[in-house]
């Protein structure tokens with residue numbers, strides 16, 4: 153490939169992986185990291201590369217699969233979002249001690265803002281705590297380059313390496329000239345060495361010592377040393393920046409006329425910070441401004457912090473994204489000049505996100521609310537979190553927690569003798585990811601609640617990746633399948649029934665039956681099965697269309713717009729009644745059964 | 758023109774990513790470096806989404822408030838939400854029945870693209886109708902870094918193997934262009 157092409161940061165990293173001859177890549181989808189693995193699958197197909205590429209059931213499994221490939225001498229990578237790394241932190245921490253054979257890259261994408269995450273946590277801090285070196289790219293192009301450098305680093309020191317892009321790298325597009333792809337000629341050879349690969353605590357102590365020795369050398373490794381980006385004019389002050397903050401700072405310095413006078417050091421390896429850099433930078437300058445997202449990880453490593461302006465000193469905010477306008481203000485104030493004024497938005501907010509028109513989850517939540525009006529509704533991570541708009545979501549903690557929280561609510565209330573109805577919701581992909589162990593626990597402890605598995609045959613929120621039930625994997629290749637009902641029953645659940653939420657009255661009856669069962673008998677599982685409306689990968693039959701129209705019987709009570717909240721139902725302020733936005737209506741027909749005045753009528757297919 | 762910064766704004770599901778990509782690929786076709794920044798995740802479900810597009814020598818993928826040369830708003834309400842990105846005199850293209858008032862002297866171009874998309878029987882064509890309209894209104898006066906012909910070239914290249922989609926896309930683009938007179 154010899155033409156510049158527009159690549160998303162995630163696709164650029166994916167290309168870096170195939171350029172580096174990576175043999176195995178495993179991932180679980182999560183914004184902003186999802187397109188890394190789909191990108192790899194795409195390049196794998198295009199260049200016909202013999203690779204193993206998989207959507208794993210969760211991040212822990214993904215990391216362990218890739219790590220084993222590395223133990224066998226292959227180059228391997230795993231990609232996830234930052235909270236996915238929490239799930240994978242167990243093997244991650246341990247692998248740092250054991251080290252690697254083939255290059256091993258852990259891509260953990262952070263989301264300062266946050267834009268689409270539960271936390272703003274800094275994966276670099278996880279790297280620091282695991283004692284794993286971490287690289288922090290400023291752009292799609294640099295991310296691609298650091299994938300390759302990361303493998304070299306990993307193999308030079310037999311250590312896992314983290315690559316930590318942020319949303320602004322993952323979801324930026326850039327014109328990129330991809331490098332050549334040479335298929336790997338490695339074959340897996342696992343060399344037994346139990347005292348290393350199965351090290352007991354006694355050996356772990358020695359491995360920890362070795363890890364420290366590696367880190368000391370990595371802190372002097374030339375290819376990842378800090379780079380001075382602008383002409384080295386003698387100056388009293390300097391900026392030290394990593395990640396996309398360095399890219400913002402570059403543009404800002406030009407615009408403020410400071411490019412020639414205020415040195416900008418870019419750190420591509422924020423941990424371990426190069427020891428000579430730490431030693432000399434504070435001798436060289438009276439004061440440094442440290443710009444990084446989200447935690448002060450570089451800042452922490454400066455022994456002598458009184459000349460450092462950053463997060464610890466309160467100069468740079470600890471919370472939120474370092475936007476370019478924020479950086480402009482910080483740099484201007486650091487340099488002692490006036491910052492140009494930043495215009496503020498004339499209106500805040502705008503539309504809140506909502507389930508798509510025709511989304512089956514909307515019908516599920518509507519039915520749940522009818523079946524258990526006073527219930528507690530633990531929910532989980534996915535599109536269906538938006539059930540909060542319908543009053544069908546009371547808690548969202550992390551992947552899989554809906555099931556354990558439902559059990560926890562049951563046990564807690566049972567102590568007081570009065571147990572409310574508890575109806576938990578979890579998506580199909582999330583159920584496979586983290587819902588099974590808590591379901592087993594709930595059965596064993598006799599926790600009584602209803603678990604609704606919202607089975608829309610996809611991982612919708614992140615762009616319709618497959619689930620283990622579908623029979624196809626990354627890049628569309630065929631896989632074996634796991635039967636959801638069988639799995640639920642095998643966990644010991646006595647009530648497990650399937651319904652189609654779009655069939656609203658029958659589904660509401662099913663929900664009522666399940667709620668009654670949970671009150672008297674035990675845990676009930678309802679599988680709400682209907683495909684996601686925007687999923688272009690769906691291969692089965694779609695439910696029949698029912699075209700709806702609003703008759704003159706509509707008196708503008710707004711029951712449907714507030715209680716059912718389909719975005720295609722719009723209250724017309726002038727006419728004082730509801731109309732259907734035919735541009736976005738999917739003809740699902742569910743609203744026909746929602747209007748208490750029967751003013752929404754079926755008018756054909 | 759050496760560089761241009763644009764904001765494209767709307768709600769999830771309106772095809773903003775595709776519109777941004779077409780413009781960015783057109784920039785590459787002209788040998789310009791380009792960076793864009795997109796909204797993914799929860800907001801794509803009907804929430805406010807924004808793309809930044811910077812063609813020219815830039816490092817940061819984000820446009821700072823007060824710096825954008827133009828704003829393409831796929832919903833009228835987004836003008837108020839994202840207008841602060843515009844530099845003084847920066848233009849606005851908006852999908853609205855009538856041009857909103859009180860825009861601090863920003864030149865504004867309005868088109869009822871919802872109506873045209875319905876007439877075309879293709880709700881997904883909204884983005885390209887708006888793009889065609891923008892090109893016809895702004896490219897000739899040098900207010901947009903690319904021309905309609907260059908964008909047509911990009912669409913033809915990009916959708917070369919998807920005949921139907923290519924034809925529908927070009928039809929939408931032309932419909933927007935035709936509605937730019939007056």
Ligand code: SF4
Nearest residue numbers: 508511535612684685
């Ligand atoms: S993407 Fe699918 S699952 Fe998500 S809100 Fe839309 S229809 Fe529902």
Ligand code: SF4
Nearest residue numbers: 718737738740741743
């Ligand atoms: S038929 Fe009713 S519920 Fe379904 S998308 Fe259209 S307006 Fe919404």
